[in-house]
Amino acid sequence: MLLKLARQSLWSRRGTAWLTLLSLIISLSLLLGIDHLRLEAKRSFTSTVAGTDLIVGARSGQLNLLLYTVFRIGNATNNISYAHYEQISRHPQVRWAIPLALGDSHRGFRVLGTNTDYFRYFRYGEQQPLRLSSGREFASVYETVLGADVAKKLGYQLGQDIVLSHGVGKVSFSQHKDQPFTVVGILAPTGTPVDQSVHVSLTGIEAIHQGWQNGAPAMRKAKQTLSEAELAALQPSVLTGALLGLKSKVATFAVQRQINEFKAEPLTAILPGAALAELWQMLVVVENLLLVITALVLLAALIGLTTTLLAAQRERARELAILRAIGARPWQLFLLIELEVLILTLCSIVGAFLLLTGSLAALQPWLSSEYGLVISLFAWHPHTAAGLGIVVGLALLLGAVPAIQAYRQSLNQGLQVRL
Known part of the structure; x- marks a missing residue:
């Protein structure tokens, strides 16, 4: 019931929801793309020479x-x-x-x-x-x-x-x-x-x-x-x-x-493998700097999501008050906001993978012919699930701010007519 209500609520505010979703998709695709290119570059770097003992x-x-x-x-x-x-x-x-x-x-x-x-x-x-x-x-x-x-x-x-x-x-x-x-x-x-x-x-x-x-x-x-x-x-x-x-x-x-x-x-x-690994360690600072920059971009997008939800709270005051009037519990309103955040985050993850895969598919022939780089289209790595779990957790944590505000909102305040 709450899931259906969360979907309908987002659809009623689809303009704002689409902008928020687009922001998250771009940020997540940037995060996944840099991580994927980093690992592919490392794989390519460490395999510059193969089969040599x-x-x-x-x-x-x-x-x-x-x-x-x-x-x-x-x-x-x-x-x-x-x-x-x-x-x-x-x-x-x-x-x-x-x-x-x-x-x-x-x-x-x-x-x-x-x-x-x-x-x-x-x-x-x-x-x-x-x-x-x-x-x-x-x-x-x-x-x-x-x-x-x-x-x-x-x-x-x-x-x-x-x-x-x-x-x-x-x-x-x-x-x-x-x-x-x-x-x-x-x-x-x-x-x-x-x-x-x-x-x-x-x-x-x-x-x-x-x-x-x-x-x-x-x-x-x-x-x-x-x-x-x-x-x-x-x-x-x-x-x-x-x-x-x-x-x-x-x-x-x-x-x-x-x-x-x-x-x-x-x-x-x-041993070429050991020497290549040692050389790559000298470049790990640049690698980590890219990850930090991308993480900051993602954090900014998540904060933007929270800000959007907070800005919408005033417009949704009557909607939330009506839900309270028909028997919705405060914790149900809290879950409603969190479900909206979860839906936006999961949709943005799917959209980010589609955008990244499409971009790699389009750029792969050019990268191969111009630079001799063969980048895998499959941008999933052993640590990707854990990273996306952290992203979902951060989104829910930041989404708790407007959810708590909805939780605390009183029925009388929501039904009050403002002139």
């Missing part, structure tokens, strides 16, 4: 090694010997190894020297492999495969020649103009630093640095042109790092300890 580099800190090998941020403290990399890659527990050579760039995008095992074994997200949107993998010395962002932002197409620069700055005075690379492939978007990388072979890295000494080209009168035989004989001497995939997860810590205790060269092996 160990990252190996020169002796360095865990975060520094992660930043320059995975995120292409910063520089290595030192290089590692290619001979020692090969020795590690032949370890009985190593299933595959991907060499990484950094240090060059192209118009602000980092150049990554590697081999074809990179395209075969590198994984991101939910164990997703790299895919080519067009073209093929590099097969010769002067061929390159571009990340999706590089090709899009610079407008490159297959068959186009590009010139690499020494160093990682956007402006470089040392360019390898005499040895351009031809674009033979463009990777599909991944939403990872792969999209902003220029991929070439290790032999290509060696070829463009022939004759260089201490990071600068040697003085010579004419351009150095390498013959096919010389190019075929090139072998890398140093690497920046390596990604390792092991045959057994059980052996991870044993192999990590052996690499960290490698006698021939000071090396560091880190």
Whole structure:
């Protein structure tokens, strides 16, 4: 009976009720949306590299090694010997190894020297492999495969020649103009630093640095042109790092300890999952700030709901007085107001989910094509029910203010004719 009465009462004030409901829907969708995007961003962040058991580099800190090998941020403290990399890659527990050579760039995008095992074994997200949107993998010395962002932002197409620069700055005075690379492939978007990388072979890295000494080209009168035989004989001497995939997860810590205790060269092996978790903790302040701002927006909406109900109390005085006159108890009037608050809150929760799902469905193709982000449409997480329970509780708590006022309102005051 009270539920039917609460619905009819809201319908009689549907203009005000709709405005209140819209305010709550926007606030709740903002709260749910930020929480969902926060968790999806964390999932995407922590899955930037997947399926890799160990990252190996020169002796360095865990975060520094992660930043320059995975995120292409910063520089290595030192290089590692290619001979020692090969020795590690032949370890009985190593299933595959991907060499990484950094240090060059192209118009602000980092150049990554590697081999074809990179395209075969590198994984991101939910164990997703790299895919080519067009073209093929590099097969010769002067061929390159571009990340999706590089090709899009610079407008490159297959068959186009590009010139690499020494160093990682956007402006470089040392360019390898005499040895351009031809674009033979463009990777599909991944939403990872792969999209902003220029991929070439290790032999290509060696070829463009022939004759260089201490990071600068040697003085010579004419351009150095390498013959096919010389190019075929090139072998890398140093690497920046390596990604390792092991045959057994059980052996991870044993192999990590052996690499960290490698006698021939000071090396560091880190667990990418642990390093990513540590890096994310450094960003948790921004994450919490977003949640606080959204919570304040929601609180403002709930206070607006209370204010609306309080403002309507004067207009509803005669309605409440008539209910009292026909036998309604004070506690029933209290429950009536609380039921109205509950109906508005539950409807706003449903509306918020519909609005959020519709927005995500509309934006998903754009986010995928522009940023390589795949955001799940299902915005329900293990803690969502508890969060919505808190929202309902706060709404009922704040709604108790006008409900108590209705409870205390006397029959005579309600029936009094005001001039």
